Amino acid sequence: MRAVVQERYGPPEQVLRVKQIERPVPGPGAVLVRVRASSVNTPDWAAVTGVPYVLRLQAGLRPPADAVRGSDLSGVVEEVGEGVTDLRPGDEVFGSVWDDGFTSAGAFAEYTVAPVERLVAKPPGIGFEEAAAAVMSGLTALCAVRDTAGVERGTKILVNGASGGVGTFAVQIAAHYGAEVTGVCGPRNVDMVRELGARHVVDYTRVDFTRAPERYDVILDNVLNHPPSRTARALAPGGVLIPNSLGNSGGVFAGLGRMARAKLLGLARRADVRFSPCVVDREHLRDLGGLLASGAVATVIDRAYPLEEAGAAVAHMLGHHARGNVAVAVAV
Ligand SMILES: NC(=O)c1ccc[n+]([C@@H]2O[C@H](COP(=O)([O-])OP(=O)(O)OC[C@H]3O[C@@H](n4cnc5c(N)ncnc54)[C@H](OP(=O)(O)O)[C@@H]3O)[C@@H](O)[C@H]2O)c1
Missing domain, CATH: 3.40.50.720 (NAD(P)-binding Rossmann-like Domain)
Structure with missing residues:
Protein backbone atom coordinates (compact mmCIF):
# COMPACT_ATOMS: atom_id res chain seq x y z
CA MET A 1 0.00 0.00 0.00
CA ARG A 2 1.05 3.64 -0.38
CA ALA A 3 1.92 5.53 2.78
CA VAL A 4 3.64 8.79 3.66
CA VAL A 5 6.74 7.90 5.64
CA GLN A 6 9.39 9.82 7.53
CA GLU A 7 12.90 8.65 8.39
CA ARG A 8 14.39 11.81 9.87
CA TYR A 9 13.29 15.11 11.40
CA GLY A 10 13.21 18.22 9.27
CA PRO A 11 11.10 20.46 7.02
CA PRO A 12 7.92 18.50 6.10
CA GLU A 13 8.32 18.74 2.34
CA GLN A 14 11.89 17.39 2.59
CA VAL A 15 11.42 14.54 5.03
CA LEU A 16 8.00 13.11 4.09
CA ARG A 17 7.74 10.89 1.02
CA VAL A 18 5.30 8.42 -0.45
CA LYS A 19 6.50 4.84 -0.27
CA GLN A 20 5.07 1.34 -0.84
CA ILE A 21 4.99 -0.47 2.51
CA GLU A 22 3.32 -3.59 3.88
CA ARG A 23 -0.35 -3.26 4.68
CA PRO A 24 -0.71 -3.51 8.51
CA VAL A 25 -2.57 -6.44 10.07
CA PRO A 26 -5.16 -5.77 12.81
CA GLY A 27 -4.30 -7.50 16.08
CA PRO A 28 -6.80 -8.29 18.85
CA GLY A 29 -9.08 -5.32 19.56
CA ALA A 30 -7.91 -3.44 16.47
CA VAL A 31 -9.48 -2.58 13.12
CA LEU A 32 -7.95 -2.28 9.65
CA VAL A 33 -9.44 0.80 8.00
CA ARG A 34 -9.22 1.76 4.35
CA VAL A 35 -8.43 5.44 4.90
CA ARG A 36 -10.45 8.00 2.96
CA ALA A 37 -9.18 11.11 4.76
CA SER A 38 -6.92 12.33 7.52
CA SER A 39 -5.91 15.78 8.70
CA VAL A 40 -2.96 17.65 10.19
CA ASN A 41 -2.65 18.60 13.85
CA THR A 42 0.02 20.03 16.13
CA PRO A 43 1.46 16.60 17.10
CA ASP A 44 1.96 15.85 13.39
CA TRP A 45 4.12 18.88 12.67
CA ALA A 46 5.96 18.41 15.96
CA ALA A 47 6.68 14.75 15.10
CA VAL A 48 7.80 15.63 11.55
CA THR A 49 10.06 18.54 12.47
CA GLY A 50 11.23 17.15 15.82
CA VAL A 51 10.62 20.60 17.28
CA PRO A 52 10.37 21.53 20.12
CA TYR A 53 13.54 19.48 20.60
CA VAL A 54 12.57 18.44 24.11
CA LEU A 55 9.86 16.20 22.58
CA ARG A 56 12.61 14.02 21.05
CA LEU A 57 13.28 12.71 24.55
CA GLN A 58 9.90 11.00 24.23
CA ALA A 59 9.80 10.39 20.48
CA GLY A 60 13.37 9.23 19.99
CA LEU A 61 16.51 10.89 18.67
CA ARG A 62 15.48 9.61 15.23
CA PRO A 63 11.93 8.66 14.24
CA PRO A 64 11.37 4.91 13.76
CA ALA A 65 12.10 3.68 10.21
CA ASP A 66 9.13 4.19 7.91
CA ALA A 67 7.16 6.05 10.58
CA VAL A 68 3.76 6.92 9.11
CA ARG A 69 2.34 10.22 10.34
CA GLY A 70 -1.22 11.41 10.77
CA SER A 71 -3.60 10.44 13.58
CA ASP A 72 -7.09 11.64 12.60
CA LEU A 73 -8.90 9.35 10.21
CA SER A 74 -12.12 8.52 8.47
CA GLY A 75 -12.66 5.59 6.17
CA VAL A 76 -14.22 2.19 5.65
CA VAL A 77 -13.61 -0.89 7.79
CA GLU A 78 -11.69 -3.48 5.76
CA GLU A 79 -11.04 -6.15 8.39
CA VAL A 80 -11.50 -6.54 12.15
CA GLY A 81 -9.15 -8.16 14.64
CA GLU A 82 -10.03 -10.79 17.21
CA GLY A 83 -12.59 -9.67 19.77
CA VAL A 84 -14.04 -6.82 17.70
CA THR A 85 -17.77 -7.50 17.53
CA ASP A 86 -19.48 -4.17 16.90
CA LEU A 87 -17.75 -3.08 13.68
CA ARG A 88 -17.88 -4.95 10.40
CA PRO A 89 -16.18 -4.70 7.00
CA GLY A 90 -17.92 -1.99 5.00
CA ASP A 91 -18.81 0.21 8.01
CA GLU A 92 -17.96 3.89 7.57
CA VAL A 93 -16.03 5.10 10.62
CA PHE A 94 -14.10 8.04 11.99
CA GLY A 95 -11.64 8.26 14.84
CA SER A 96 -7.95 8.19 15.60
CA VAL A 97 -4.81 6.11 15.71
CA TRP A 98 -3.32 8.56 18.20
CA ASP A 99 -1.29 7.18 21.08
CA ASP A 100 1.00 9.91 22.29
CA GLY A 101 1.10 11.83 19.05
CA PHE A 102 4.26 10.03 17.91
CA THR A 103 2.73 6.83 16.61
CA SER A 104 4.67 5.03 13.92
CA ALA A 105 1.52 3.56 12.31
CA GLY A 106 -0.36 6.61 11.19
CA ALA A 107 -3.24 7.60 8.94
CA PHE A 108 -1.35 9.29 6.07
CA ALA A 109 -1.71 5.98 4.25
CA GLU A 110 -4.14 3.90 2.19
CA TYR A 111 -4.75 1.60 5.15
CA THR A 112 -4.16 1.94 8.87
CA VAL A 113 -4.87 -0.02 12.01
CA ALA A 114 -6.76 1.74 14.81
CA PRO A 115 -7.77 0.52 18.26
CA VAL A 116 -11.51 -0.22 18.27
CA GLU A 117 -12.02 2.08 21.27
CA ARG A 118 -10.95 5.00 19.10
CA LEU A 119 -13.38 4.38 16.25
CA VAL A 120 -17.11 5.05 15.93
CA ALA A 121 -19.59 5.27 13.06
CA LYS A 122 -19.05 8.29 10.83
CA PRO A 123 -21.88 10.77 11.42
CA PRO A 124 -24.53 10.41 8.71
CA GLY A 125 -24.43 13.05 6.00
CA ILE A 126 -20.91 14.22 6.90
CA GLY A 127 -18.15 13.85 4.29
CA PHE A 128 -14.99 11.83 4.93
CA GLU A 129 -12.77 14.93 4.98
CA GLU A 130 -15.09 16.83 7.35
CA ALA A 131 -15.26 13.83 9.68
CA ALA A 132 -11.52 13.17 9.76
CA ALA A 133 -10.59 16.82 10.21
CA ALA A 134 -12.97 17.11 13.15
CA VAL A 135 -11.29 14.48 15.30
CA MET A 136 -8.41 16.08 17.20
CA SER A 137 -9.45 19.72 16.73
CA GLY A 138 -13.08 19.03 17.62
CA LEU A 139 -12.31 16.78 20.58
CA THR A 140 -9.75 19.25 21.96
CA ALA A 141 -12.36 22.00 21.74
CA LEU A 142 -15.14 19.83 23.20
CA CYS A 143 -12.99 18.73 26.14
CA ALA A 144 -11.85 22.28 26.86
CA VAL A 145 -15.18 24.08 26.46
CA ARG A 146 -17.61 21.51 27.85
CA ASP A 147 -15.60 19.27 30.19
CA THR A 148 -12.81 21.49 31.53
CA ALA A 149 -14.49 24.90 31.53
CA ARG A 274 -6.77 24.23 34.07
CA PHE A 275 -4.98 22.11 31.50
CA SER A 276 -7.24 20.26 29.12
CA PRO A 277 -6.06 17.10 27.38
CA CYS A 278 -7.72 15.92 24.19
CA VAL A 279 -9.61 12.77 25.23
CA VAL A 280 -9.99 10.40 22.29
CA ASP A 281 -12.49 7.73 23.27
CA ARG A 282 -15.79 6.44 21.93
CA GLU A 283 -17.92 8.55 24.25
CA HIS A 284 -16.32 11.80 23.13
CA LEU A 285 -16.24 10.73 19.47
CA ARG A 286 -19.97 9.94 19.61
CA ASP A 287 -20.72 13.31 21.25
CA LEU A 288 -18.70 15.08 18.56
CA GLY A 289 -20.40 13.01 15.84
CA GLY A 290 -23.77 14.03 17.26
CA LEU A 291 -22.86 17.72 17.13
CA LEU A 292 -21.72 17.32 13.51
CA ALA A 293 -24.75 15.28 12.45
CA SER A 294 -27.20 17.74 14.02
CA GLY A 295 -25.55 20.69 12.28
CA ALA A 296 -24.71 22.33 15.63
CA VAL A 297 -21.07 22.41 14.48
CA ALA A 298 -19.42 22.10 11.10
CA THR A 299 -15.80 21.39 10.21
CA VAL A 300 -14.07 24.37 8.63
CA ILE A 301 -11.55 23.10 6.08
CA ASP A 302 -9.00 25.50 4.68
CA ARG A 303 -7.70 23.07 2.11
CA ALA A 304 -7.63 19.35 1.37
CA TYR A 305 -4.34 18.02 0.01
CA PRO A 306 -3.97 14.68 -1.80
CA LEU A 307 -1.96 12.01 0.06
CA GLU A 308 1.04 12.61 -2.23
CA GLU A 309 1.19 16.21 -0.95
CA ALA A 310 1.00 15.43 2.77
CA GLY A 311 4.32 17.25 3.23
CA ALA A 312 2.80 20.45 1.84
CA ALA A 313 -0.24 19.93 4.10
CA VAL A 314 1.97 19.71 7.20
CA ALA A 315 4.00 22.73 6.04
CA HIS A 316 0.75 24.69 5.64
CA MET A 317 -0.18 23.94 9.28
CA LEU A 318 3.29 25.03 10.40
CA GLY A 319 2.49 28.53 9.13
CA HIS A 320 -0.07 28.79 12.00
CA HIS A 321 -2.54 30.71 9.85
CA ALA A 322 -4.56 27.88 8.33
CA ARG A 323 -8.21 28.88 8.30
CA GLY A 324 -9.78 26.05 10.27
CA ASN A 325 -8.38 22.61 9.48
CA VAL A 326 -6.03 21.12 6.88
CA ALA A 327 -7.26 17.81 5.46
CA VAL A 328 -5.42 15.03 3.65
CA ALA A 329 -7.57 13.12 1.15
CA VAL A 330 -6.77 9.57 0.10
CA ALA A 331 -8.01 8.69 -3.38
CA VAL A 332 -10.12 5.51 -3.56
N1 LIG B 1 -4.87 19.94 24.43
C1 LIG B 1 -4.57 19.13 23.42
O1 LIG B 1 -4.55 17.91 23.57
C2 LIG B 1 -4.28 19.73 22.06
C3 LIG B 1 -4.51 18.99 20.89
C4 LIG B 1 -4.29 19.59 19.66
C5 LIG B 1 -3.82 20.90 19.60
N2 LIG B 1 -3.58 21.59 20.75
C6 LIG B 1 -3.09 22.99 20.72
O2 LIG B 1 -4.08 23.82 20.13
C7 LIG B 1 -3.44 24.95 19.58
C8 LIG B 1 -4.22 25.44 18.37
O3 LIG B 1 -4.07 24.54 17.32
P1 LIG B 1 -4.76 24.77 15.92
O4 LIG B 1 -4.69 23.48 15.21
O5 LIG B 1 -6.08 25.41 16.11
O6 LIG B 1 -3.93 25.79 15.07
P2 LIG B 1 -2.71 26.79 15.04
O7 LIG B 1 -2.28 26.80 13.65
O8 LIG B 1 -1.68 26.43 16.06
O9 LIG B 1 -3.39 28.17 15.47
C9 LIG B 1 -4.07 28.95 14.55
C10 LIG B 1 -4.65 30.17 15.24
O10 LIG B 1 -3.60 30.98 15.83
C11 LIG B 1 -3.81 32.33 15.43
N3 LIG B 1 -2.51 33.04 15.42
C12 LIG B 1 -1.43 32.74 14.67
N4 LIG B 1 -0.44 33.65 14.91
C13 LIG B 1 -0.94 34.52 15.86
C14 LIG B 1 -0.42 35.65 16.52
N5 LIG B 1 0.83 36.10 16.29
N6 LIG B 1 -1.18 36.28 17.42
C15 LIG B 1 -2.45 35.85 17.69
N7 LIG B 1 -2.99 34.78 17.08
C16 LIG B 1 -2.25 34.12 16.17
C17 LIG B 1 -4.43 32.24 14.06
O11 LIG B 1 -5.08 33.45 13.73
P3 LIG B 1 -5.16 34.03 12.19
O12 LIG B 1 -4.85 32.91 11.25
O13 LIG B 1 -6.58 34.54 12.09
O14 LIG B 1 -4.14 35.10 12.11
C18 LIG B 1 -5.39 31.07 14.28
O15 LIG B 1 -6.57 31.51 14.94
C19 LIG B 1 -2.01 24.50 19.24
O16 LIG B 1 -1.08 25.41 19.78
C20 LIG B 1 -1.87 23.13 19.85
O17 LIG B 1 -0.67 23.00 20.59
C21 LIG B 1 -3.81 21.03 21.97
Missing part, protein backbone atom coordinates in the same frame (compact mmCIF):
# COMPACT_ATOMS: atom_id res chain seq x y z
CA GLY A 150 -18.07 23.68 32.08
CA VAL A 151 -19.38 26.40 29.77
CA GLU A 152 -23.13 27.00 30.03
CA ARG A 153 -25.75 29.55 29.03
CA GLY A 154 -24.43 33.06 29.65
CA THR A 155 -20.77 32.08 30.29
CA LYS A 156 -18.50 34.78 28.87
CA ILE A 157 -15.72 32.93 27.06
CA LEU A 158 -12.81 34.32 25.05
CA VAL A 159 -11.20 32.01 22.50
CA ASN A 160 -7.72 33.16 21.50
CA GLY A 161 -6.84 31.65 18.12
CA ALA A 162 -10.50 31.46 17.14
CA SER A 163 -9.83 30.95 13.43
CA GLY A 164 -7.62 27.83 13.66
CA GLY A 165 -8.63 24.18 13.78
CA VAL A 166 -9.29 24.09 17.53
CA GLY A 167 -10.64 27.65 17.65
CA THR A 168 -13.28 27.23 14.93
CA PHE A 169 -14.69 24.24 16.83
CA ALA A 170 -14.40 25.98 20.23
CA VAL A 171 -16.37 29.02 19.04
CA GLN A 172 -19.16 26.85 17.61
CA ILE A 173 -19.34 24.49 20.61
CA ALA A 174 -19.37 27.35 23.14
CA ALA A 175 -22.10 29.14 21.16
CA HIS A 176 -24.06 25.86 21.00
CA TYR A 177 -24.03 25.70 24.82
CA GLY A 178 -25.34 29.27 25.01
CA ALA A 179 -22.10 31.07 25.91
CA GLU A 180 -21.37 34.67 24.99
CA VAL A 181 -18.33 34.08 22.79
CA THR A 182 -15.50 36.49 22.00
CA GLY A 183 -13.17 35.24 19.28
CA VAL A 184 -9.65 36.59 18.74
CA CYS A 185 -8.19 36.22 15.25
CA GLY A 186 -6.42 38.03 12.42
CA PRO A 187 -8.16 40.57 10.17
CA ARG A 188 -8.97 38.24 7.25
CA ASN A 189 -10.90 35.88 9.54
CA VAL A 190 -13.07 38.33 11.50
CA ASP A 191 -16.21 37.73 9.40
CA MET A 192 -15.81 33.95 9.48
CA VAL A 193 -15.42 33.84 13.28
CA ARG A 194 -18.55 35.97 13.68
CA GLU A 195 -20.47 33.65 11.34
CA LEU A 196 -19.37 30.67 13.44
CA GLY A 197 -21.20 32.15 16.43
CA ALA A 198 -18.91 34.67 18.15
CA ARG A 199 -20.89 37.67 19.41
CA HIS A 200 -17.69 39.75 19.59
CA VAL A 201 -14.56 39.43 17.49
CA VAL A 202 -11.19 40.96 18.38
CA ASP A 203 -8.71 41.52 15.57
CA TYR A 204 -5.38 40.96 17.32
CA THR A 205 -3.58 43.35 14.96
CA ARG A 206 -5.75 46.20 16.27
CA VAL A 207 -6.59 45.32 19.89
CA ASP A 208 -4.64 43.45 22.58
CA PHE A 209 -7.37 41.70 24.60
CA THR A 210 -5.06 41.40 27.62
CA ARG A 211 -4.97 45.21 27.88
CA ALA A 212 -8.66 45.84 27.10
CA PRO A 213 -11.24 46.44 29.87
CA GLU A 214 -13.48 43.40 29.15
CA ARG A 215 -13.37 40.47 31.60
CA TYR A 216 -14.18 36.81 30.90
CA ASP A 217 -15.36 33.78 32.89
CA VAL A 218 -13.23 31.52 30.68
CA ILE A 219 -10.24 32.15 28.45
CA LEU A 220 -9.24 29.32 26.11
CA ASP A 221 -5.79 30.31 24.89
CA ASN A 222 -4.82 28.38 21.76
CA VAL A 223 -1.92 30.71 20.94
CA LEU A 224 -0.10 31.68 24.19
CA ASN A 225 1.27 34.76 22.47
CA HIS A 226 1.02 36.74 25.74
CA PRO A 227 2.59 35.91 29.11
CA PRO A 228 -0.04 33.87 31.01
CA SER A 229 0.06 36.28 33.97
CA ARG A 230 -1.05 39.08 31.63
CA THR A 231 -3.74 36.95 30.00
CA ALA A 232 -5.08 36.06 33.47
CA ARG A 233 -5.69 39.75 34.14
CA ALA A 234 -8.53 39.58 31.60
CA LEU A 235 -10.35 37.01 33.77
CA ALA A 236 -13.41 37.95 35.82
CA PRO A 237 -13.19 37.02 39.53
CA GLY A 238 -13.24 33.20 39.74
CA GLY A 239 -12.54 32.92 36.01
CA VAL A 240 -10.78 29.94 34.42
CA LEU A 241 -7.70 30.09 32.19
CA ILE A 242 -7.11 27.12 29.86
CA PRO A 243 -3.62 27.32 28.34
CA ASN A 244 -3.64 25.18 25.20
CA SER A 245 -0.68 25.70 22.93
CA LEU A 246 2.59 24.17 22.01
CA GLY A 247 3.37 27.62 20.64
CA ASN A 248 4.30 28.86 17.23
CA SER A 249 8.04 29.10 17.66
CA GLY A 250 10.58 26.31 17.50
CA GLY A 251 13.60 25.82 19.72
CA VAL A 252 14.12 23.55 22.67
CA PHE A 253 10.83 24.17 24.48
CA ALA A 254 8.65 26.33 22.14
CA GLY A 255 5.34 27.05 23.87
CA LEU A 256 6.08 24.54 26.63
CA GLY A 257 7.85 27.37 28.50
CA ARG A 258 4.67 29.43 28.60
CA MET A 259 2.63 26.32 29.52
CA ALA A 260 5.00 25.87 32.50
CA ARG A 261 4.59 29.52 33.48
CA ALA A 262 0.82 29.06 33.35
CA LYS A 263 1.18 26.04 35.63
CA LEU A 264 3.19 28.13 38.14
CA LEU A 265 0.51 30.82 38.01
CA GLY A 266 -2.06 28.21 39.01
CA LEU A 267 0.15 26.71 41.74
CA ALA A 268 0.62 30.19 43.20
CA ARG A 269 -3.21 30.46 43.23
CA ARG A 270 -3.07 33.66 41.24
CA ALA A 271 -5.58 32.21 38.76
CA ASP A 272 -7.68 29.09 38.24
CA VAL A 273 -5.49 27.49 35.57
